[in-house]
Amino acid sequence: MLLSEQAYQRIDKELIKFPADQKRSAIMAALAIAQQELGWLSTDLMREVAEHLDQPPVAVQQVATFYDMFNTQPVGQYKITVCTNLPCALREGVQTMEYLKDKLGISAGETTEDGMFTLTEGECMGSCGDSPVLLVNDRHMCVHMQPERIDAMIEELKRKSEETP
Numbered sequence: 001m002l003l004s005e006q007a008y009q010r011i012d013k014e015l016i017k018f019p020a021d022q023k024r025s026a027i028m029a030a031l032a033i034a035q036q037e038l039g040w041l042s043t044d045l046m047r048e049v050a051e052h053l054d055q056p057p058v059a060v061q062q063v064a065t066f067y068d069m070f071n072t073q074p075v076g077q078y079k080i081t082v083c084t085n086l087p088c089a090l091r092e093g094v095q096t097m098e099y100l101k102d103k104l105g106i107s108a109g110e111t112t113e114d115g116m117f118t119l120t121e122g123e124c125m126g127s128c129g130d131s132p133v134l135l136v137n138d139r140h141m142c143v144h145m146q147p148e149r150i151d152a153m154i155e156e157l158k159r160k161s162e163e164t165p
Helices: 005-013 020-038 043-053 055-068 095-106 145-161
Strands: 078-083 117-122 134-136 141-143
Touching: 005 020, 005 043, 020 043, 020 055, 043 055, 078 095, 095 117, 095 145, 134 145
Parallel strands: 078 117
Antiparallel strands: 078 134, 134 141
16 A cells, blocks of 8 residues: 555545545546655556546546646645746746745746755636736745745755755
C-alpha cells in the first residue's frame, strides 16, 4: 500500500457522498488526497486509487492527466504556480513568472537542484483583480505578489523547510 490508512479513511469519507454506483465521482477528491500525502501521482499510485474506488485505472489516469493541479511527475517540496492567463498577464503575471525564473534559476516546469522549488504556469485562479497571483502547493493562494513579497515568501518557505525534519 502506497497510501496511509488515514488517507484511505479520508477517501472513504468522500466515497459516501455519492451513490454506490457512482464511485467515479470521487476520483478527483481521492487523487487530491493521494497527492497531498505523497506529493505526486505515480502510475502505481493511480492504479492503487483506481482499485480502491473499483474503477478502471484509465479512468483515474484520465482525470489525473487532464487537470493541471495534479502532479504526474515528482515536484519540489514547494510547487509555486503563477497565473499567466490573460487578465493576470496584463497585470504583471508574466513579469512575475520571469522574476521567479531568475530568482530560482529554473524555467517553468523545472525543479531547483536542491528539490525545494518547482515552478509552473497555471490557468485562471479566480482572483484576477489581485494579480499577480501565485499558488503554493496547490493550496495556498498568494495575491499582489510584487518582488519584495516574493522574496519574503521564498525566505519563509526556506526557513520552514529547515525547521521540518
